[in-house]
Amino acid sequence: MTGLALISAVRSNDGAFVSQRTRLARLTAWAMNCLGDVSWAVWPTLCAACDATIDPGTILCSACQTSIADVAVVGRCERCTSPLPDEAGPCGRCQGGGIRPLGRVACLGHHRDALRDLVHGLKYRHRWAIADHVASRLVLRRDVVALLDRADVIVPVAMHPWRQVVRGFNQAELLSRSLVRARSLVAGITSARPTPLPVVRALRRVKWTASQTSQHSHAARVRNVRDAFELIDDQAVTGRSVLLVDDVMTSGSTLRACARALRRARPTEINAIVLAAADPRHHRDAVRSR
Ligand SMILES: [Zn+2]
């Protein structure tokens, strides 16, 4: 073996060793993560957002509770969720046009900090208690209660059947049912309509799409979800006020694609509630509509 070949062999062996070590580290991290999630489901003593140690009986540490309370108090445009300096003032982003054909959209806060970690925990770490927790915070918002009160039916944004098999659940549906439960708990205080809202799977996702957050332009996000949804339950929608529910709104393209599919059955209106909305300051075209 020549000197050059010997050097390359050593490099190759070293590279393989490093690669194996990296793989082992990743596997260990994944296993620890799974173990942590299993133990969290049984005995949640870690903050659902940041994994800090907490007292039993709550799911968030005080820092994350403060972070979420901060994002939840901001006044927002009732049509596109953009933050407003004055809740009564005109929205400089959508100019009142909103995200058509949706009427109004409400959210808990921006998709960042503790709220982003909660979305991640709900979707990817099977921390389902998060759904009830965030729903209980959502129903304290006046704009959320107003949308729940005028709705006749809740339609969760549909997930592709294969993705749902892999994940095991649709977080939008989980959130929808938590909203119904949370609303019934506070109905006597904040709502005049205590009748439980039906949650109906009226849409089917017929196209496998990449995540909207991985799309880097408005055009790409629109293309990604074009014709992605099909209406499968006209009767649940016709002549009714429909409330779409999803976990995250990036630019509104997914909600808009759902609304277009629903519109074929002539609902009286379509509004939406999302857990978190991308900060429109980071998406210049986030509320481009029409
Ligand atoms: Zn925390």
Ligand SMILES: [Zn+2]
């Ligand atoms: Zn607006």
